[in-house]
Amino acid sequence: MAKVLMKGNEAIGAAAIKAGCKYFFGYPITPQNELPEYMARELPNIGGVFLQAESEVAAINMVYGAAGAGARVMTSSSSPGIALKQEGISYIAGAELPCVIVNIVRGGPGLGGIQPAQSDYYQATRGGGNGDYRHLVYAPATIQETVDLLMEAFDVAEQYRNPVMVIGDGMIGQMMEPVEFKEPKKRPIAPKTWSTDGTKGERKPNIINSLYIDPQELEDHVIRLENKYAEMKENETRYENYNVKDADVVVVAYGTTSRVVKNAIAKCEEEGIKIGLIRPITLWPFPDKAFEEITDRTKGILTVEMSTGQMIDDVKIAINGRKPVHFYGRTGGMVPIPDAIVEEIKKISGGVK
Amino acid sequence: MTKVFEKTKGLTDKPFHYCPGCTHGIIHRLVAEVLEELDVLGESIGVAPVGCSVFAYDYFNCDMQEAAHGRAPAVATGIKRVHPDKVVFTYQGDGDLASIGAAEIVHAAARGEKITTIFVNNAIYGMTGGQMAPTTLVGQKATTAPYGRDASHAGNPIRVSEMLATLDGAKFVERVSVHNAAEVRKAKKAIKKAFEMQLKGEGFGIVEVLSTCPTNWGLTPVEALKWLEDNMIPYYPLGNLCTPEGVK
Amino acid sequence: MQERVIIAGFGGQGVMSMGQLLTYAGMIENKNVSWLPSYGPEMRGGTANCNVMVSDEPIGSPIVTEATVAIVMNRPSLDKFESDVLPEGNLLINSSLIDIKSERDDLNIHYIPANELADELGNSKVANMVMLGAYLELTKAVKTESIIEAFKKVFGESKANLVAINKEALEKGAEAVR
Numbered sequence: 001m002a003k004v005l006m007k008g009n010e011a012i013g014a015a016a017i018k019a020g021c022k023y024f025f026g027y028p029i030t031p032q033n034e035l036p037e038y039m040a041r042e043l044p045n046i047g048g049v050f051l052q053a054e055s056e057v058a059a060i061n062m063v064y065g066a067a068g069a070g071a072r073v074m075t076s077s078s079s080p081g082i083a084l085k086q087e088g089i090s091y092i093a094g095a096e097l098p099c100v101i102v103n104i105v106r107g108g109p110g111l112g113g114i115q116p117a118q119s120d121y122y123q124a125t126r127g128g129g130n131g132d133y134r135h136l137v138y139a140p141a142t143i144q145e146t147v148d149l150l151m152e153a154f155d156v157a158e159q160y161r162n163p164v165m166v167i168g169d170g171m172i173g174q175m176m177e178p179v180e181f182k183e184p185k186k187r188p189i190a191p192k193t194w195s196t197d198g199t200k201g202e203r204k205p206n207i208i209n210s211l212y213i214d215p216q217e218l219e220d221h222v223i224r225l226e227n228k229y230a231e232m233k234e235n236e237t238r239y240e241n242y243n244v245k246d247a248d249v250v251v252v253a254y255g256t257t258s259r260v261v262k263n264a265i266a267k268c269e270e271e272g273i274k275i276g277l278i279r280p281i282t283l284w285p286f287p288d289k290a291f292e293e294i295t296d297r298t299k300g301i302l303t304v305e306m307s308t309g310q311m312i313d314d315v316k317i318a319i320n321g322r323k324p325v326h327f328y329g330r331t332g333g334m335v336p337i338p339d340a341i342v343e344e345i346k347k348i349s350g351g352v353k
Numbered sequence: 354m355t356k357v358f359e360k361t362k363g364l365t366d367k368p369f370h371y372c373p374g375c376t377h378g379i380i381h382r383l384v385a386e387v388l389e390e391l392d393v394l395g396e397s398i399g400v401a402p403v404g405c406s407v408f409a410y411d412y413f414n415c416d417m418q419e420a421a422h423g424r425a426p427a428v429a430t431g432i433k434r435v436h437p438d439k440v441v442f443t444y445q446g447d448g449d450l451a452s453i454g455a456a457e458i459v460h461a462a463a464r465g466e467k468i469t470t471i472f473v474n475n476a477i478y479g480m481t482g483g484q485m486a487p488t489t490l491v492g493q494k495a496t497t498a499p500y501g502r503d504a505s506h507a508g509n510p511i512r513v514s515e516m517l518a519t520l521d522g523a524k525f526v527e528r529v530s531v532h533n534a535a536e537v538r539k540a541k542k543a544i545k546k547a548f549e550m551q552l553k554g555e556g557f558g559i560v561e562v563l564s565t566c567p568t569n570w571g572l573t574p575v576e577a578l579k580w581l582e583d584n585m586i587p588y589y590p591l592g593n594l595c596t597p598e599g600v601k
Numbered sequence: 602m603q604e605r606v607i608i609a610g611f612g613g614q615g616v617m618s619m620g621q622l623l624t625y626a627g628m629i630e631n632k633n634v635s636w637l638p639s640y641g642p643e644m645r646g647g648t649a650n651c652n653v654m655v656s657d658e659p660i661g662s663p664i665v666t667e668a669t670v671a672i673v674m675n676r677p678s679l680d681k682f683e684s685d686v687l688p689e690g691n692l693l694i695n696s697s698l699i700d701i702k703s704e705r706d707d708l709n710i711h712y713i714p715a716n717e718l719a720d721e722l723g724n725s726k727v728a729n730m731v732m733l734g735a736y737l738e739l740t741k742a743v744k745t746e747s748i749i750e751a752f753k754k755v756f757g758e759s760k761a762n763l764v765a766i767n768k769e770a771l772e773k774g775a776e777a778v779r
Binding site for chain 1: 638640
């Protein structure tokens with residue numbers, strides 16, 4: 001298929017429909033509005049349903065109902081809206097329902113701003129919802145990657161019966177890049193024998209539920225979930241490593257920030273400083289393995305984020321004290337500029353050798 | 354020997370956990386009997402609330418989903434939009450529906466979601482131990498209104514049926530009670546009409562059922578029935594507030 | 602080759618679509634491209650700008666911080682983006698609406714009366730295409746034919762009748778800097 005030039009938010013909508021998503025429940029919030037608008041335009045044409053909910057809380061619970069009814073379903077929002085959805089996300093994880101949640105992150109806390117930010121790393125990877133639960137978090141850096149991961153996210157969600165979050169920011173949502181829609185690789189997805197679509201008198205009732213009043217039953221349930229999360233960690237962790245092996249400094253960055261870092265790396269290379277990049281593509285599971293490639297030559301690690309430092313916690317866990325970990329970040333909707341990152345890199349590398 | 358009574362197939366064999374004298378059991382049975390009589394058990398998906406009837410998913414003999422507190426109408430919306438040809442209902446208490454889930458019920462009704470809501474109003478939070486509900490009467494004592502509900506402090510109780518009946522999307526609204534046999538029969542008729550209306554695709558339907566909570570009201574079951582009649586019905590008058598032409 | 606372009610003006614001047622056409626044309630020519638708009642309340646306040654990258658190499662950040670070209674359609678845009686252009690870069694100024702001169706002496710500065718030239722063609726709305734024509738003539742970033750092809754793709758059949766005047770506008774702009 002030929003490439004088309006698409007805005008990130010609309011490309012997400014198109015990818016979801018191509019992946020078989022027929023139901024979308026959401027509530028307006030900048031900077032992701034083009035996505036629900038796209039779904040409102042397109043879903044009725046394919047026999048699907050777009051419904052603007054009365055709140056983000058209602059929207060995620062509609063997703064719960066639709067997912068429990070066996071449908072491929074998606075919602076999207078931006079930071080404060082995702083905060084409201086945390087209740088539903090926890091229930092969806094607890095009841096083991098598949099769905100895709102898109103978060104086009106904006107600056108916070110509170111109402112914050114509407115410009116690109118990565119200050120929801122904790123919210124996405126630790127979860128604002130209650131309980132021992134996890135979900136995959138994809139953090140694409142280009143529109144093509146967004147589309148690829150979004151399409152795959154529906155399959156992954158169904159394979160593991162778990163919500164999957166795709167996290168971008170205002171830049172990914174608003175910019176245009178060429179995209180091509182490709183079928184994701186086939187995955188083993190079991191038929192939805194658990195869904196509530198009426199017993200027709202032919203089977204016992206199916207119950208979608210996250211309540212286990214007996215503590216032993218709840219512990220058993222949580223341990224089973226934990227085993228599932230371990231399997232996801234084993235099979236679904238993704239990252240991109242660039243020149244990590246013989247780097248003076250290794251930079252860790254994801255999404256939009258990783259693109260700016262690539263510009264900074266190019267500048268450093270012109271000056272003869274060797275810089276590596278670890279780009280987590282899944283924020284959860286965090287790619288600990290990517291850090292095994294770091295060699296003795298490397299003087300330090302620089303984590304660059306559009307936040308005051310959230311992913312850096314996972315970087316420190318992954319590096320486990322082997323190297324000093326430094327931080328550079330802009331926040332509130334400010335995007336770091338390559339020269340500022342170069343300057344930070346030089347502080348660690350000690351300049352040209 | 355002639356069989357004079359048989360338990361409805363609409364209920365499972367799981368014993369109810371409800372307190373002695375609580376009228377949830379009657380209301381469960383009425384809903385289950387209606388689903389059986391309409392022959393839609395195999396086509397029904399119910400949504401249970403958070404509150405005393407949280408385990409409703411274990412009692413109704415059809416597919417069920419357990420919703421977060423107050424979100425049953427949103428969950429039911431998701432189900433109904435995926436399966437427009439199925440019968441979808443929510444079963445909710447007063448805290449769930451009229452307090453934390455006020456937005457969800459109002460908007461489900463406003464959208465005219467083709468679902469049926471069974472709203473059990475016993476003027477108290479039962480499951481959590483007798484706290485004040487949005488439908489607790491003025492002067493009625495609750496653990497969080499130990500001196501009785503004071504309207505100047507906590508406002509007046511909400512008449513949910515009257516409020517929802519103002520919305521064009523709400524096509525069937527009726528308040529019933531289960532404090533005596535005659536009212537139980539009327540309640541069943543209303544519940545049946547509400548489900549028939551859903552089958553005809555008319556719009557949103559709700560039956561508010563006045564119910565007792567002997568445990569948290571601090572009364573015997575018989576006293577509780579009397580208290581309901583004497584105190585609740587004057588504030589929450591019984592009767593139909595709207596019915597579509599087709600099911601009259 | 603890497604074109605890093607800032608296009609700026611006020612709402613309704615076709616700033617966004619000018620950028621999209623350039624981006625689309627780059628894609629047609631199999632170049633790496635990106636288009637990044639300003640968004641949010643500032644758009645509603647009247648000013649609009651976008652960043653366009655057209656490159657033979659893969660694109661890192663789509664944010665243009667060291668522009669090779671800035672196309673400014675009104676005075677506030679000149680004030681805001683004049684300093685972002687690298688030395689030896691091109692600064693295209695819509696002199697119909699900007700009555701001052703640039704303070705930079707290390708740039709190739711072109712004053713183009715885009716609105717007047719568009720009016721000469723009988724359609725003041727094509728001032729953006731006049732500027733784009735000038736830009737293409739100066740940089741040869743993409744072929745004019747690619748822009749026209751992109752125009753057909755972006756605006757579709759309903760605007761097919763406007764292809765001719767847009768072509769003329771591109772040519773008019775090119776002439777202005779030849």
